[in-house]
Amino acid sequence: MTSRVALVTGGTGGIGTAICRKLADQGHRVATNYRNEEKARAWEAQMKSEGYEFTLVKGDVTSPEEAAAMVREVEETLGPVEILVNNAGITRDGTFHKMTAQQWYDVINTNLNSVFNVTRPVIEGMRERKWGRIIQISSINGLKGQYGQANYAAAKAGMHGFTISLARENAKLGITVNTVSPGYVATDMVMAVPEEVRAKIAADIPTGRLGKPEEIAYAVAFLVDEQASWITGSNLDINGGHHMGW
Numbered sequence: 048m049t050s051r052v053a054l055v056t057g058g059t060g061g062i063g064t065a066i067c068r069k070l071a072d073q074g075h076r077v078a079t080n081y082r083n084e085e086k087a088r089a090w091e092a093q094m095k096s097e098g099y100e101f102t103l104v105k106g107d108v109t110s111p112e113e114a115a116a117m118v119r120e121v122e123e124t125l126g127p128v129e130i131l132v133n134n135a136g137i138t139r140d141g142t143f144h145k146m147t148a149q150q151w152y153d154v155i156n157t158n159l160n161s162v163f164n165v166t167r168p169v170i171e172g173m174r175e176r177k178w179g180r181i182i183q184i185s186s187i188n189g190l191k192g193q194y195g196q197a198n199y200a201a202a203k204a205g206m207h208g209f210t211i212s213l214a215r216e217n218a219k220l221g222i223t224v225n226t227v228s229p230g231y232v233a234t235d236m237v238m239a240v241p242e243e244v245r246a247k248i249a250a251d252i253p254t255g256r257l258g259k260p261e262e263i264a265y266a267v268a269f270l271v272d273e274q275a276s277w278i279t280g281s282n283l284d285i286n287g288g289h290h291m292g293w
């Protein structure tokens with residue numbers, strides 16, 4: 048298979064780590080960003096102990112300048128970015144009538160404006176080379192909404208509009224653009240939810256359990272594959288049957 052250069056944002060997190068591992072297992076050269084030096088070095092050491100070599104670049108995806116610098120550094124180190132996974136994300140939950148402007152803007156900046164910041168510096172190169180894979184990690188809650196997550200659901204739903212527009216603009220240039228919408232996956236983001244709430248969520252999922260990061264990474268690997276060349280503007284729901292239908 049062709050070895051490509053992949054940039055996964057938020058690759059040091061739960062789902063991001065699984066995506067980095069999976070893409071590396073498939074022979075791709077993988078880079079990710081970090082914000083905290085100490086945390087990044089600990090993650091890098093863990094990955095090395097598992098036999099993985101990733102390129103780590105410093106950068107906050109909420110800053111257009113830092114995102115552009117991050118992409119430049121990856122391209123100088125590994126070559127042009129051919130696969131982009133917009134995965135970095137946060138939650139700052141609260142019912143809307145009590146939500147602060149800070150909670151709103153932090154979530155929109157990190158989950159949605161980041162997608163502009165990181166995709167913009169890679170798209171022209173992909174268009175020139177006539178090959179690319181761009182995947183947004185959205186959420187089940189961007190499709191069905193969630194109590195206390197008006198900010199997060201708005202950002203994640205926004206990813207779908209972005210995806211289907213970018214897919215149309217680039218379909219003739221060998222670039223596919225898709226979203227993956229995970230249900231509840233056992234990462235720090237979800238483990239921060241009180242245990243009794245998590246138990247209720249799991250009971251509500253037809254498979255009876257939370258998802259594993261590897262189950263999301265598998266969907267990303269599927270969309271990245273050379274053979275997935277006619278899948279564009281799609282959304283792949285990976286949620287144990289928690290949200291079915293359309």
Ligand code: NDP
Pocket residue numbers: 056057058059060061062063080081082083086106107108109134135136137157158184185186187228229230231232233234235236237
């Ligand atoms: P984690 O909290 O484990 O990881 C999030 C990652 O994003 C971390 O590496 C974090 O870096 C990075 N990040 C956050 N903000 C920024 C920023 N401003 N600049 C650069 N990097 C940043 O989350 P998950 O792995 O659970 O989530 C990954 C994605 O999947 C997110 O987009 C999330 O919304 C989505 N998702 C998750 C679900 C779940 O159940 N876990 C369900 C549905 C969707 P740092 O260490 O510096 O904070």
